[in-house]
Amino acid sequence: MSAERILKNRIRAELDGRASAGLRRELSLWEEPGGWLNLADNDYLDLARDPALAKAAAEAADRHGCSASASPLISGYRAIHRELERELFAWTGLPAGMLWNTGFSANQAVLSGLPRKGDLVLADRLVHHSMVRGILQSGARLIRFRHNDTDHLEALLRQHGRADRVVFVVTESVFSMDGDSPDVRALADLRGRHGFFWILDEAHAVGWHGAGLAVETGVAGSVDLLVGTMGKGLGSHGAYTLFQDETLREYFVNFAGEFIYSTYLSPLVAAAALAGIRRARELAPQQTTWITETRRLREQLMEGGFAVPDGDSPIIPVPIGGSAEVMAAAEFLRTHQILAGAIRPPTVPAGESRLRLSWKRTYGEPERNRLAEALLAWRESVSAPATP
Ligand SMILES: Cc1ncc(COP(=O)(O)O)c(C=O)c1O
Incomplete structure (x- = not known):
């Protein structure tokens, strides 16, 4: 059999496995038609279409062109990237850092690059795929601790911590599929006592929680490496990592293939991200209002009998159970x-399986009621007895 045939058979078998488990994925076009309630994307502050970001991107296109056109080590690192880095330092109070093309590549570079064979990585059971991939590539030992369970983490630190190896603790500040958070103050306290290297992914906290949960709770000084993304709450694209000093920047600039061998973040995107941070800083006084709205939504859904968890984040999971059922529920909502x-x-x-609802700063009571009514109608439709 030809190599092509063998490969196609192998791929087909894997795809058929997905399909027979009801888990096949498909791309569908989304064109943002008017009148829809979008609870699927991660544009929590509703900045992706903000005029200030569009203007900044257009001006950057005029000034710098549409592409960085080269790796940052050749000629891709421009004044707009430097300006964005400086804005991030001022916003977070962290003194060093760098930009990446995506959060995925940043996590992959960090977690495949820093831990080594012989080291130990303690990661929350639910950390993002990009981090798990990096850790597995690193050759370090990986142990998962129970989700957001700092007692379990501490027990593992006691059991496995040794002075002759580096121990990394990896977690997120707002979990992407659950919308919940660890106790970051307790994590900072644990770091003080056990001396591990703390990597915190703030992808879903940035913007909604200002410069992130670590800054908001006053523990940013304990985070060794903070990952933030700009394609979610900041309305643009790309990512950053922030450090306590310049050493890690120097290391990644010299050793991270994801950084060295890739065309750098487009100047348009960097300019939009910079404008996104400035808008987020301007909007910060409204934070109580948008958090209160999500609390009201959670209460409304709980009153309607949906087992949604408590919390302050814009991500609200509605447990459904089976994968066919969740697809049908999403389809029902689409009809509304x-x-x-x-x-x-x-x-x-x-x-x-769950519906993942992500809320936006600009949504309020009408959107809450519309969603709650549609969910109640969906539940009625699935619990109604079948017509004979
Ligand atoms: C927690 C977390 N980290 C990193 C990423 C990757 O970020 P990006 O979309 O910029 O690649 C995601 C993406 O959804 C995420 O949820």
């Missing part, structure tokens, strides 16, 4: 012009 994420394995464990 509501777009929600249908999250299935392997993104979440089997039996834990």
Whole structure:
């Protein structure tokens, strides 16, 4: 058999496995038609279409062109990137850092590059795929601690911490599929006592929680490496890592293939991200209002009998259970012009499929009522006895 045939058979078998488990994924076009309620994307502060970001991107296109056109080590690192870095330092109070093309590549570079064979990585059971991939590539030993369970983490630190190896602790500040958070103050305290290297991914906290949960709770000085993304709450694209000093920047600039061998972040995107941070800083006084709205939404859904968890984040999971059921629920919402994420394995464990609702700063009571009514109608439709 030809190599092509063998490869195609192998791929086909894997795809058929996905399809027979009801887990096949497909791309569908999304064109943002008017009148829809979009609860699927991560534009929490509603900045992706903000005129200030569009203007900044257009001006940057005029000034710098549409592409960085080269790796940052050749000629791709421009004044707009430097300005964005400086804005991030001022916003977070962290003194050093760098930009990356995506959060995925930043996590991959960090976690495949820093831990080594012989080191230990303690990661929350639910950390993002990009981090797990990096850790597995690093050759370090990986142990998962129970989700957001600092007692379990401490027990593992006691059991496995040794002075002759580096121990990394990896977690997120707002979890992408659950919308919940660890106790970051307790993590900072643990770091003080156990001396591990703390990597905190703030992808879903940035913007909604200002410069992130670590800054908001006053523990940013304990985070050794903070990852933030600019394609979610900041309305643009790309990512950054922030450090306590310049050493890590020097290391990644010299050793991270994801940084060295890739065309750098487009100047348009960097300019839009910079404008996104400035808008987020301007909007910060309204934070209590947008958090209160999500609390009201959670209460409204709980009153309607949906087992949504408590919390302050814009991400609200509605547990559904089976993957076919969650697809049907999302489809039902679409008939009400509501777009929600249908999250299935392997993104979440089997039996834990859910609708992932992500809220926006600009949504209020009308959107809450519209969503709650549609969800109630969906529940009625699935619990109604079948017509004979
Ligand atoms: C926690 C977390 N980190 C990193 C990423 C990757 O970021 P990006 O979309 O910029 O690649 C995601 C993406 O959804 C995420 O949820």
